[in-house]
Amino acid sequence: MTAVLTRRKSKYTPRSAPVGEDGERLTTSAMIASLDAEGRETVAAPFGNALVELAKSRPDIVALTADLSKYTDLHVFAAAYPDRFYQMGMAEQVMISAAAGLAREGFTPFATTYAVFASRRAYDFVCMAIAEESLPVKIICALPGLTTGYGPSHQATEDIAIFRGMPNLTVIDPCDATEIAQAVPALVNHPGPVYMRLLRGNVPDVLGAYDYSFEIGKAKLLREGGDVLFISSGFMTMRVLDAAKVLEKGGIGCAVLHSPTIKPLDEETIAREAAKAGRLVVTAENHTIIGGLGEAIAGCLMRSGVHVPFRQIALPDEFLDAGALPTLHDQYRISVGGVVESVRSWL
Amino acid sequence: MNDGSRDIRGSNTSLERRAWEIRRNALLMGEVQGQGYIGQALGIADVLAVSYFHALKHRPDDPEWEARDRFLLSIGHYAIALYAALIEAGVLPEDEIETYGMDDSRMPMSGMAAYSPGMEITGGSLGHGLGIAVGMCLGLKRKENPAFVYNLLSDGELGEGSTWEAVMSASQHKLDNLIAIVDFNNQQADGKSTDMLCAEPLEDKWAAFGWHVQRVDGNSIPELVAAFDAARNLEASQPRAIICQTTMCKGIPFLESREITHFIRVEADEWAKARGILDAEMPA
Numbered sequence: 001m002t003a004v005l006t007r008r009k010s011k012y013t014p015r016s017a018p019v020g021e022d023g024e025r026l027t028t029s030a031m032i033a034s035l036d037a038e039g040r041e042t043v044a045a046p047f048g049n050a051l052v053e054l055a056k057s058r059p060d061i062v063a064l065t066a067d068l069s070k071y072t073d074l075h076v077f078a079a080a081y082p083d084r085f086y087q088m089g090m091a092e093q094v095m096i097s098a099a100a101g102l103a104r105e106g107f108t109p110f111a112t113t114y115a116v117f118a119s120r121r122a123y124d125f126v127c128m129a130i131a132e133e134s135l136p137v138k139i140i141c142a143l144p145g146l147t148t149g150y151g152p153s154h155q156a157t158e159d160i161a162i163f164r165g166m167p168n169l170t171v172i173d174p175c176d177a178t179e180i181a182q183a184v185p186a187l188v189n190h191p192g193p194v195y196m197r198l199l200r201g202n203v204p205d206v207l208g209a210y211d212y213s214f215e216i217g218k219a220k221l222l223r224e225g226g227d228v229l230f231i232s233s234g235f236m237t238m239r240v241l242d243a244a245k246v247l248e249k250g251g252i253g254c255a256v257l258h259s260p261t262i263k264p265l266d267e268e269t270i271a272r273e274a275a276k277a278g279r280l281v282v283t284a285e286n287h288t289i290i291g292g293l294g295e296a297i298a299g300c301l302m303r304s305g306v307h308v309p310f311r312q313i314a315l316p317d318e319f320l321d322a323g324a325l326p327t328l329h330d331q332y333r334i335s336v337g338g339v340v341e342s343v344r345s346w347l
Numbered sequence: 348m349n350d351g352s353r354d355i356r357g358s359n360t361s362l363e364r365r366a367w368e369i370r371r372n373a374l375l376m377g378e379v380q381g382q383g384y385i386g387q388a389l390g391i392a393d394v395l396a397v398s399y400f401h402a403l404k405h406r407p408d409d410p411e412w413e414a415r416d417r418f419l420l421s422i423g424h425y426a427i428a429l430y431a432a433l434i435e436a437g438v439l440p441e442d443e444i445e446t447y448g449m450d451d452s453r454m455p456m457s458g459m460a461a462y463s464p465g466m467e468i469t470g471g472s473l474g475h476g477l478g479i480a481v482g483m484c485l486g487l488k489r490k491e492n493p494a495f496v497y498n499l500l501s502d503g504e505l506g507e508g509s510t511w512e513a514v515m516s517a518s519q520h521k522l523d524n525l526i527a528i529v530d531f532n533n534q535q536a537d538g539k540s541t542d543m544l545c546a547e548p549l550e551d552k553w554a555a556f557g558w559h560v561q562r563v564d565g566n567s568i569p570e571l572v573a574a575f576d577a578a579r580n581l582e583a584s585q586p587r588a589i590i591c592q593t594t595m596c597k598g599i600p601f602l603e604s605r606e607i608t609h610f611i612r613v614e615a616d617e618w619a620k621a622r623g624i625l626d627a628e629m630p631a
Binding site: 062084086088089091093094096097098099100101102103104105106107109124125127128129132133 | 459460461467468469471472474475477478479480481482483484485486487489490508509512513515516519520
C-alpha cells in the first residue's frame with residue numbers, strides 16, 4: 001500500500017471578503033494575538049506588569065523563558081529584575097525542569113513559552129518534575145487555542161485537554177487584561193502548580209466594566225438571561241458577552257457564567273446555574289471540542305443529575321487553517337457573529 | 348557543627364567497607380523481591396560510598412538540612428542502590444530492608460521524593476535529573492548557598508535530548524556548583540549503551556559543551572576519591588562531569604558473567620551464594 005500525502009489546499013481560492021475595516025487585505029502577521037474589537041479599551045502587557053508589581057514584595061518570585069520573553073510579556077519583568085530572570089534558550093524541557101529545581105530551593109518560578117510547546121513538548125517534564133510533587137511553578141503560555149494564524153505549529157487547540165488529565169495541576173483560561181492582572185497574585189498565593197493561558201500585547205479590558213474579581217476555582221455570573229446560559233472561559237467570554245447583547249435585541253435573553261478555572265471546575269456554581277429551568281446551556285471555549293471546558297461541564301452536569309439541553313461552541317477536531325485571525329474566527333464560528341448564528345440555529 | 352547532628356564524613360570506617368555494606372544491603376533488598384536492578388546496585392556501590400562517606404556534606408538525621416549537598420537520582424530504578432547507601436548512612440533504618448518494593452514501603456522500586464527521606468527528586472522518567480539540578484544550582488547561587496548539587500545519571504540517559512539541553516544550560520549559566528556523575532556500565536534495557544546513542548568519545552562530547560570532565564574506574568575507590576576531590580576543588584567556573592566506568596554486578600563473579608544484567612532474576616538459592624561470596628571478602 002502506498003501512503004498518499006494529502007495537501008490541505010490544492011489551490012488558492014480567494015475568500016469573499018478578505019479585508020479589514022480600513023479596506024486593507026488582512027495579513028497573518030498583523031493579526032497575531034490581536035483580539036481587539038473597535039473602540040475596546042486595552043491594557044499593555046498586563047501579565048508582565050502585574051508580575052513586576054508583585055515581585056516588589058515577593059523576593060521569592062523568579063522567572064524563566066525559552067526564548068520567548070518578548071512574546072509572553074515577560075520582557076517587562078526581565079527589564080525590571082534582570083538578576084531574577086533566567087533566559088533558558090530554546091529548550092523548553094530544561095526550562096521546565098530548572099523551574100522545578102528553583103521551586104525545590106524555595107523560589108516561586110514563572111516559566112513562559114507558547115502553549116503548544118509547554119503542552120506538547122514539555123508535558124513529561126511538567127508532569128514528573130513539577131506536578132507529581134505539586135511544586136509551586138506557574139507556567140504561563142501565550143497563543144492559546146486559535147490566537148494566531150500561523151497554523152497548527154503555533155495553535156494550541158488541545159492544550160487544556162492535555163493538561164486537564166494531569167493531577168495536582170490547576171488550569172486557568174483568563175478572559176482579559178483585568179483578569180490576568182488579578183490572576184498573578186492569586187497564582188502566587190496558590191501553593192501548587194498552575195498552567196495559565198495568556199493573552200499578551202495590548203490585551204482587551206472587558207471585565208473592568210463588571211463587578212468581577214478573579215478567584216481560583218470560582219465561576220462567576222456576569223449577566224442574567226432567561227433563554228440561554230453561556231458558560232465560557234478565556235476570550236470566548238468577551239465573545240459571548242457581545243453575542244448576548246446582539247441576541248437580546250432579538251428577544252433572546254442570555255446569561256453569561258464565566259468559568260476561567262477549568263480545573264478544578266466550579267462544579268457547584270455550574271450545576272446550580274444550569275439547573276435553573278428553561279435555558280439552553282451553551283459552553284463556549286477557544287479550544288478543540290474534545291477534552292476542554294465543554295466536555296468538563298458536560299461531565300459535571302451528568303454527575304450532578306442536571307439534564308438540560310446542551311450545546312458546545314468550540315473549535316473542530318481538526319488541524320486548523322493558517323490565515324488572518326478574524327477570518328479564521330468567522331470560519332470556525334468563534335467570532336461574535338459565529339456565536340450568534342449558532343445560538344439562533346439551536347433555539 | 349554545634350547542633351549535635353553528626354557529619355559522617357571522615358569516620359574511621361573505610362570507604363571500601365562502606366561500599367561492601369552498600370552491596371550487602373542491596374543483596375538483602377534484592378532477595379526480598381527475588382529479582383531486580385541488583386546489577387546496577389552492585390556496580391554503583393563504590394561511587395555511592397565515595398559520594399555519601401567522602402564527598403557529600405550531609406546530616407543523616409536531618410535530610411532537609413539547608414546546607415547539605417544535594418544528591419539527585421535521575422535513574423529511579425537505581426533506588427535499590429541509593430536505599431542501600433542511605434541505610435548505611437543512617438538516613439533510612441536498617442529494619443526497613445525487608446519492605447523494599449512492598450506495599451506501603453518507604454522504599455518503592457523506582458525512587459520518588461515523596462516516599463523516602465534522602466530521596467531528593469522523583470526519578471524514573473529519564474532525562475529529568477540534570478535539568479532539575481540546573482534549577483537547583485541556580486537557586487542555590489541566588490541564595491548564596493555554597494552547597495553542591497550532584498546528579499547521578501546513567502549512560503543510557505545520555506540518549507535523552509533533554510539531558511543535553513541541561514548540559515548546555517549548565518555551561519551557559521556557569522554552574523560550578525554542579526557535578527554530574529555518569530554511570531557508564533554500557534548496559535541498557537535492550538543491550539549495550541554503546542550500540543545505541545551513548546557512543547564514544549564521551550569525554551570530548553561533554554568537554555565540547557563546556558564541562559570539566561574526568562573519566563575514572565568507577566569501581567576504584569582511590570580513583571573516585573581523587574576525581575570527586577578534583578571536581579569539588581576546581582577553580583574554573585564551569586560544571587563538572589565524572590564519567591565512572593563500572594562493572595554491572597561488581598563483586599559477585601557468577602552474576603557479573605551473566606549476559607543480560609539490566610534486570611536480573613536470581614534463583615532463591617543464589618542469594619545466599621552471593622552473600623557468601625561477599626562475606627568472604629569483607630574489608631576491614
